[in-house]
Amino acid sequence: MIVAIRNRLVHAYLGIDDDTVWSIIQDNIPELLEQLLAIKAQQAREQ
Numbered sequence: 382m383i384v385a386i387r388n389r390l391v392h393a394y395l396g397i398d399d400d401t402v403w404s405i406i407q408d409n410i411p412e413l414l415e416q417l418l419a420i421k422a423q424q425a426r427e428q
Contacts, residue, residue: 390402
């Protein structure tokens, strides 16, 4: 999902819909943050 968003932003910057970007920020970023924090905590426990 992140790669697809990155590709869309990089290669179609003139055709980006602001509402779509805002929706991604609201819906997907919190979930991604939770996953990243879980990975970070797991790595800290392994060290």
